[in-house]
Every structure is written in C-alpha cells, then in structure tokens.
Amino acid sequence: MKIQDIKESFFIAAWFILLTFPIMVIQVNPIENIIEWRWWNLILVGAGSFMLSFVWRYLMNRKAGQKRKESEDAEDIPLTQRLLRNPRFFVPALIVLGVFVFAFPFLFSAYQINIMTTALIYVVLGLGLNIVVGLAGLLDLGYVAFYAVGAYSYALLNHHFGLGFWTVLPVGAFMGAMFGVLLGFPVLRLRGDYLAIVTLGFGEIIRLILENWNAFSFGPSGIANIPRPGFFGVDFSLEASSRYLYFLMIAMALFTIFVVNRLQNSRIGRAWIALREDEIACQAMGIDKTKTKLTAFALGATWAGMVGVMFAAKTTFINPASFTFLESAIILSIVVLGGMGSIVGVIIGALVLILLPEYLRAFSEYRMLLFGAIMVIMMVFRPQGIISGVRRTYQFKGKGDKAVKTRETVKQPAPTTDHS
Amino acid sequence: MDWEYFFELLLGGLTRGSIYALIALGYTMVYGIIELINFAHGEIYMIGAFTALIAANVLTMLGMNELAVLVLASVVAILYSAAYGFTVEKIAYKPLRQAPRLSPLISAIGMSIFLQNYVLLAQTSDFLPFPSLIPELEFMEPIAHIISSAEVIIILTTAVVMILLTLLIKYTRIGKAMRATAQDRSMAMLVGVNVNRVISTTFVIGSALAAVGGVLIASHIGMINFYIGFIAGIKAFTAAVLGGIGSIPGAVLGGMVLGWTESFATGYVSSDYEDVFAFALLVIILIFRPAGILGRSTTQKV
Amino acid sequence: MEPILEVKDLTMDFGGLRALDHLDLEIDRGEIAALIGPNGAGKTTFFNCITGIYIPTRGDVVISPPGKKRERINGLKPNHVTERGMARTFQNIRLFPSMTVLENVMIGRHCRTRSGIAGAVFRGPGTREEEQAVVDKSYEILEKMGLSRFVNELARNLPYGAQRRLEIARAMATEPFLILLDEPAAGMNPQETYELDQLILRIRDEEGISLLLIEHDMQLVMSLSDRIFVMDYGKKIAQGTPEEIKNNPVVIKAYLGEEIDA
Numbered sequence A: 001m002k003i004q005d006i007k008e009s010f011f012i013a014a015w016f017i018l019l020t021f022p023i024m025v026i027q028v029n030p031i032e033n034i035i036e037w038r039w040w041n042l043i044l045v046g047a048g049s050f051m052l053s054f055v056w057r058y059l060m061n062r063k064a065g066q067k068r069k070e071s072e073d074a075e076d077i078p079l080t081q082r083l084l085r086n087p088r089f090f091v092p093a094l095i096v097l098g099v100f101v102f103a104f105p106f107l108f109s110a111y112q113i114n115i116m117t118t119a120l121i122y123v124v125l126g127l128g129l130n131i132v133v134g135l136a137g138l139l140d141l142g143y144v145a146f147y148a149v150g151a152y153s154y155a156l157l158n159h160h161f162g163l164g165f166w167t168v169l170p171v172g173a174f175m176g177a178m179f180g181v182l183l184g185f186p187v188l189r190l191r192g193d194y195l196a197i198v199t200l201g202f203g204e205i206i207r208l209i210l211e212n213w214n215a216f217s218f219g220p221s222g223i224a225n226i227p228r229p230g231f232f233g234v235d236f237s238l239e240a241s242s243r244y245l246y247f248l249m250i251a252m253a254l255f256t257i258f259v260v261n262r263l264q265n266s267r268i269g270r271a272w273i274a275l276r277e278d279e280i281a282c283q284a285m286g287i288d289k290t291k292t293k294l295t296a297f298a299l300g301a302t303w304a305g306m307v308g309v310m311f312a313a314k315t316t317f318i319n320p321a322s323f324t325f326l327e328s329a330i331i332l333s334i335v336v337l338g339g340m341g342s343i344v345g346v347i348i349g350a351l352v353l354i355l356l357p358e359y360l361r362a363f364s365e366y367r368m369l370l371f372g373a374i375m376v377i378m379m380v381f382r383p384q385g386i387i388s389g390v391r392r393t394y395q396f397k398g399k400g401d402k403a404v405k406t407r408e409t410v411k412q413p414a415p416t417t418d419h420s
Numbered sequence B: 001m002d003w004e005y006f007f008e009l010l011l012g013g014l015t016r017g018s019i020y021a022l023i024a025l026g027y028t029m030v031y032g033i034i035e036l037i038n039f040a041h042g043e044i045y046m047i048g049a050f051t052a053l054i055a056a057n058v059l060t061m062l063g064m065n066e067l068a069v070l071v072l073a074s075v076v077a078i079l080y081s082a083a084y085g086f087t088v089e090k091i092a093y094k095p096l097r098q099a100p101r102l103s104p105l106i107s108a109i110g111m112s113i114f115l116q117n118y119v120l121l122a123q124t125s126d127f128l129p130f131p132s133l134i135p136e137l138e139f140m141e142p143i144a145h146i147i148s149s150a151e152v153i154i155i156l157t158t159a160v161v162m163i164l165l166t167l168l169i170k171y172t173r174i175g176k177a178m179r180a181t182a183q184d185r186s187m188a189m190l191v192g193v194n195v196n197r198v199i200s201t202t203f204v205i206g207s208a209l210a211a212v213g214g215v216l217i218a219s220h221i222g223m224i225n226f227y228i229g230f231i232a233g234i235k236a237f238t239a240a241v242l243g244g245i246g247s248i249p250g251a252v253l254g255g256m257v258l259g260w261t262e263s264f265a266t267g268y269v270s271s272d273y274e275d276v277f278a279f280a281l282l283v284i285i286l287i288f289r290p291a292g293i294l295g296r297s298t299t300q301k302v
Numbered sequence C: 001m002e003p004i005l006e007v008k009d010l011t012m013d014f015g016g017l018r019a020l021d022h023l024d025l026e027i028d029r030g031e032i033a034a035l036i037g038p039n040g041a042g043k044t045t046f047f048n049c050i051t052g053i054y055i056p057t058r059g060d061v062v063i064s065p066p067g068k069k070r071e072r073i074n075g076l077k078p079n080h081v082t083e084r085g086m087a088r089t090f091q092n093i094r095l096f097p098s099m100t101v102l103e104n105v106m107i108g109r110h111c112r113t114r115s116g117i118a119g120a121v122f123r124g125p126g127t128r129e130e131e132q133a134v135v136d137k138s139y140e141i142l143e144k145m146g147l148s149r150f151v152n153e154l155a156r157n158l159p160y161g162a163q164r165r166l167e168i169a170r171a172m173a174t175e176p177f178l179i180l181l182d183e184p185a186a187g188m189n190p191q192e193t194y195e196l197d198q199l200i201l202r203i204r205d206e207e208g209i210s211l212l213l214i215e216h217d218m219q220l221v222m223s224l225s226d227r228i229f230v231m232d233y234g235k236k237i238a239q240g241t242p243e244e245i246k247n248n249p250v251v252i253k254a255y256l257g258e259e260i261d262a
C-alpha cells in the first residue's frame, strides 16, 4: 500500500462526500418545512468510498495484469470451468443437485416453494433473454413485453373463452413468437444501441396500452382469478398445487436448458455468436444478418411468452405493474451477472439475484441499487460474467498439417465439454 | 377552430420542446463524441432537480428572498449535476473505451438504475412539491391565459443557453477540440488534443444543461420524484434522434418537434396516451429515418 | 480467357469524396491478379463495393461463376455475394475472436448448409450428418492452411500470421470461385510471407480458385501475379504483367516517394 494510493483515496473520499452531500445528508420535508440533517451518512459515505477506492484500484490493476497474461498463455482455464469439465466432480454434483431439486418441495413450506418457483421463472426468462443478448448480442430492453404478451394471452383467453392452461401454453409461446417477429422485423436492421432504445420504447408502449385500454385489458386493476394449471381434472390443495407448479417450472427449466444447449452448438447458434462478434465479417461469410437476428429475437420472445403464461397461472392475478422496464432490467442483470452466453452462469445468476433479496430481508430494499451496481461492475471488471461461456472443442485423430490431401481417419467430434 | 386553444397547445409544445432540447443536447454531445447512449443522462437531470429542491428549501429557511433562492439553487444544481456527470463518466464509461459496444451501453443502463435507486433510498419515493421559484412577470398579465410567465422564461432561457453553447463550440479552444474529437478521435489525438479532457468536458457541459432543464421544468410543473429522469431521458433521446444524433441544431429542432407532437396529440387526440406518442415517434423515426431530420446518413467505414 | 469478374465504370462517392472513379477491371478464370496503389487509393473501397458492403454510386459488377449463368451483382447484400461464390478477407483482421479456430471456419460453411432451429433441437440423422460433414470439411481446410494444430484455440489467441491465414481458411470454406485478399501479408515476417506465397499458389493450383489480392509487398506481388492493376486516387492508372508494370513510368510516378523494391 503506497502513500500515493492513500492520498488518492483520501481525495476520492472527499470528492464523494461533497458529491453526495445534498442527497445523502439533507432531507427536506417541504410540506411541514422541516429539514433533517443526517450527518452520520457523511461518515458512512466517506469511509465507504475510501475503502471502495482501494478495492477498485486493486481490481483495476488485476484487470490490467490479466490482459497481459492472457496474451501470453491462452491455456488458462479458470477453476469453475475445470470443475465443470471434470466428470469426477460433475457427475456427483449433478446427482446431489437432482436429489435436492426433487426433495425440495417436500422439505420446505409452501412459502419457500413459491419463492423457488419464482426464481425458476427468472431462470427460464434469463435463459430466454440469453439467446437474444448473450448469444446473438442483441440488447433487448423490452423483453418483458413478450412476457406480458404471454401472461395476458392466458388471462384474456381464459376470461373470455375459458381456455385452460395447457391449451394456452403453446398459444402464449406462439403469441410471443408472433410479437417477436412483428417487432423484430422492422427494428433489427438498426444498430445495436438504437435497437436497445427501440425495444425499450416498444416495451413501454405495450405496458402503457395495457394500462390505458381498459376495454381490452381491464387497465391498471388487472385481471384476477386466473386458474392454476390443471392436472387431469384433479383438484389440488393449495400446498399440493404449489408443489405441482414447482415441478412444472423445473420441467420447463430443464426443457429450456436442453434446447438452449443444443442450439448454441448448432449451425444457427454459431451464426448467432458470429453475428455478436462481428456483423460485417458475418455477412461476408454468407450469413443473412436480418434472418439470423430475427430467429434469435423471435425465439427469445417465444420463451418469454411461454413463461408469461406460467407466471399468470402461478400468481392467478396480473396487472401492467408486473411488466415495467425494471423487470426487463432485472432479467438483463441476471444475464450480465451470470455470463452472457453461459447456461450455468445464467442459472446461478438468476438464483443469486432472486433468492438473495428474498432471504436477506435487509437486502431487499437495496435490491435495485445492487442490480444497477452489478451491471456497471460486471461490465467494467468481468464482462464475461461469473461463468464465461465455453466453446465446444473437437478431438481429431491423425493430426497432420499442411497439404495433407487424403486422410481416411477423421475425428470423432468428442465434446470435452458442453456445459457452458 | 378554436384558435386560442391551438395557440395554447402551440406554446405549451414549445415549452416542453425547450426542456427536451436542453436534455437532448447532453445526449447528442456525448453521442457525437463517444457514440454512447448515455442512459444515465436522464438521472443527471433528475439529480439536478432534486439538488435544486433541497438547496431551495434550505435557502428559503435561511430567509433569502425568492430571486436569490432561484439563482443560488440553480447554480448549486448546475454544479452538482456537472459533478455527477463527470463522476459517472469516470466510473462507468472511461474504463470501457476499448470494450465492445454493448458493454458501455449495459454499464450506462446499470448506472441509470443505480442513480434512480440511490435517490429513492436516500430521499423518498414520494412526489415532492417543488417551490415555484420563477417570478410572475407583470407585463405578461394580458396574455397570461395563453402563456404563463414560467413558460416564457423557460423558452427564453433555453434560447439563451443554446446561443451560448453554439458560441462555445464554434469559437473556443475546447469547442474546437470537441468538434475535432467527434469527427475522428484517433486523428484528434494525433494532433495533440487531450481526448480524455474533451470527453470529460462534454459530460460536464451536457450535465449542466440537463440541470438547467431540471430546475426549469420542476418549478414549472411543481412536482418531482426519483423517477422523472427515466421518461424525460427517453423523450429527450427521442428528440436527439429525431433531429439527427450528434447534431446540436438537430437536438433543438427534435425537441421542438417532439414537444409539439405531444402537445397537439394530447390536446386533440387523447391525453391517456401521452407517453405512447413520444415512444411511437421514436420507433417510427428510428425505423424510417435513423439519421434523423438534420443528420446525413453515412457509410460505416470497413 | 473467360472472365469471371467484370467491373465496368465503377464509381463510389462518400459525400464529396470520390473514392472510386470510373473503374474498369476484369479477372480471368484461374488467374492470380493483384491490385496495388498508394495508401488511400481506394483499393479497399473497391473490395467493399464489389462484395456488397458498400453500394456503389454507379457502375456494373458482373460475375460469371464457372458452370453458372452470368449475373450482375451490384446491390446484392454481402451474404448473397458470398453465396454466389465471391469470398473475401479484411485488411484489419475481422475474425470471430471468442470462437474457436475450427468454429471460425465452420461459419464459412453456413451458406452451404441448411439445417435450422428444429434440426438443431431434435438433432435428427440429417442434421447430425450435415454437422459432421461441416466439421470434417472445416478440419480439412485447416490442415491445408497449416492451422490444424490450433483447432480448438480461440481465434483471438492466435499469432498474427495465423490469424491472417485463418481468414483465408474461412473464406475458402464458403466454396468460392474467386477469393479477394486485402493485404494478406501485412504484418508478416519474411518467412511467413514466403509461406503465404506458396499457400496462395496452392489455392489456385489445387483448388482451382482464382484470386485477387491487394498488397503493398511488391516482391510478393511481382512473384505471384499473372496480372497487376494499379490504382491512384480512385482511378485505374495502369494494368499489365509484372514486367510491364515495373517499367511503366506512370506507375513509378504514382509511387514517387514510395519505393518499388522489385
């Protein structure tokens, strides 16, 4: 720790004390004409920023060091990746996890099960958005709109025509896809940052329409008494119904993982990633930019629509307030924290970001503050997320180089790893 | 046709448009220089309004007269917004200069959410009444039913600020450096422009303008809360894109067009969908003329 | 000789700047041609215009792929140009940095394969076969380019020279009849440049692919090319065999200050 650093940190602390002074220290009550001075906040800010400035500096130095190292040796696989690749760790871990997942609803209360189901909803939403943002690199800030489309599809179709959950589930997915194509078609030609703001605009338009078009959507008061999913006409107790929903969500999550995993190592998935990496090179390699973007966008929307139906069935009541921009932001921070393009990362990200505030009540107030900070910090220090996506590797027999004209032995594409 | 109503809407739109233009300038200047949609800009505007509110209350309690409060509170707000803009750039954007384009954008969104919640937690989620600091002008009496003094002052202030900004960019050293950086950053660096300083200055100026907008609109509408920056931010961005992002006269023009669109649409069509008109305009412009009204479409260099 | 690429009167304006000025050019089948000229002459712009990345202000670009119809291709999107058999590399390397070397080449196979989302999810026999063929073919190309030891490396971790070769490999994977190389030897050492020379000849002789390269390394240009086109200020100022170009006074004048060390 150099004296120079301490000096600098003092300066930074002083700056932040000054900067946050009006907002942090003074609290005015214009109605009763009272001013409250919260002086201890001053100390908090000062001490906090002093310490954080050291952490920041340390992380910055480490980042600079890493960059240098990476160019020197590429074979540096992080610990998490090594663990995930190693079957001796991976298989038992998977079994333990499987048992836990199965036993969970029988060990915990209905309240806990509901929380977990909510977290699972975010897992699936995160994985869906991951297709759009993580794989194809399209920053969709209106993702929640498709979620709303799914939820309202179920609520309205049920309200007007009495259609059940299982009928509407595919309908919701289809509606999501339709909206995805409809919105995506005109906007996907736009540059990345414009796309972000247009999708945000679309998301808000849909929410505002739901809020104001009373005749269609019942306005801000929303729609209540949405039935929970049926099971061959069996009537569940409340607790059994929570369990049922939980297992439905588990099934949906597994299905999603399966599909996304298959997609990301397919012809289409590779095209998405290539598009994310370099649009122009991608086109020059013969990939249709618009079509490829559209498939990613629509597929992400499909998932949001599907989960939307699930969400309506779970809460039995929906209104436009559930579909604000903040919701999109939460899903985005899940993807950013977990790791863009990484399935395991997104799952962990969703569980951490949704469960942590639920269980640490003290946290929940600071939830959105934290989400915002996470987005900044991850982008600055670890843009690949806590678990970075790993590309599939292939083994080839008969390693020969240069002008080998005929080989008979060719590779078994033996994937060393698929989990990413 | 009810002409009085028409003029009321016209002037109302002009007032709105002025505010949008003030905020839009920050977007446009930053975008012109580092090609980043500074999502947190709306929050800087909101912080400006909050700081002004706090300062005004403290100063009023100290027993100052209204005009002194107005001036001092505005100055404090401008200084603080500028400082926030400066700090935000240093933390959230500067480390990401070389990163892929998506990264600073996500960082900006994060910053925006962070600042919103920072004010929410440190202050309140309620709407706070903003003191009406703008004085009533006596000579305005005869036409007060069409346009209020506050509106006149907003329009005039905006006009003055625009002229000052244009002069600054045209004739001062830093203004020239800004233009050079906007045109070609690496070239500017080669000829000795301190690019970091230029970027910081851009954020400082843009944020200060947002604070002016914040103080004006807050005293006009009389209510603020932590969320006002979000909507205002998107609308101002719409204005910037509408006029042609990167272009300063474009931001002003875009602000006016958006202000009138909203004013007439809510006045003649429906007031329920106020925000929808702005968003719809944004979407339509981006789809059909992404270069904006004054912007020229350029070919991306490969 | 039968021309496979005919460019007539190609003009490109950027605002007030005329980067290409009524340019005519022809490439014959089986030919290795070079496009040279001082910095800023408009060479890269020429590539961008004929591959659909820029839309030229005026002029015609016509291709006659071997065994296929003659076709005017200006205005087509870059991906359609590539589909029709004209592939390229970039002056400032544009690989997919966080994909593996093999995957980079596999991307080149995209336009020659068909499987879609359903195929990816269900992974039926058709998709599996196609995928296997893509892997095989891509590996084969990597071997030809001397890159097979890097298969599973991320593209961004490759040495510079290998990155340039990977760009060529990726272009070859699209099954082109003509490859456009934008300064393939830039930043290479003499050994690497020599290997590149051999590689380009092999591509022509063994794969039957024609090539047009932009290059500043005159030694390479002179030894490789059947024909050379010289550009300056957007205009074609000369064309001919290496021998003719070397002795052309107009060319020497255009390069005044820059030496021709061949």
Ligand SMILES: Nc1ncnc2c1ncn2[C@@H]1O[C@H](COP(=O)(O)OP(=O)(O)OP(=O)(O)O)[C@@H](O)[C@H]1O
Pocket: B299, B300, B301, B302, C014, C017, C019, C037, C038, C039, C040, C041, C042, C043, C044, C045, C046, C091
């Ligand atoms: N997208 C664009 N917008 C504006 N001007 C451009 C664009 N692309 C190229 N130019 C201009 O066109 C001219 C020709 O550029 P080009 O890159 O084609 O030259 P070049 O012959 O490839 O040079 P070098 O040998 O340095 O690669 C230059 O003056 C350049 O600035």
Ligand SMILES: [Mg+2]
Pocket: C043, C044, C045, C091
């Ligand atoms: Mg060039």
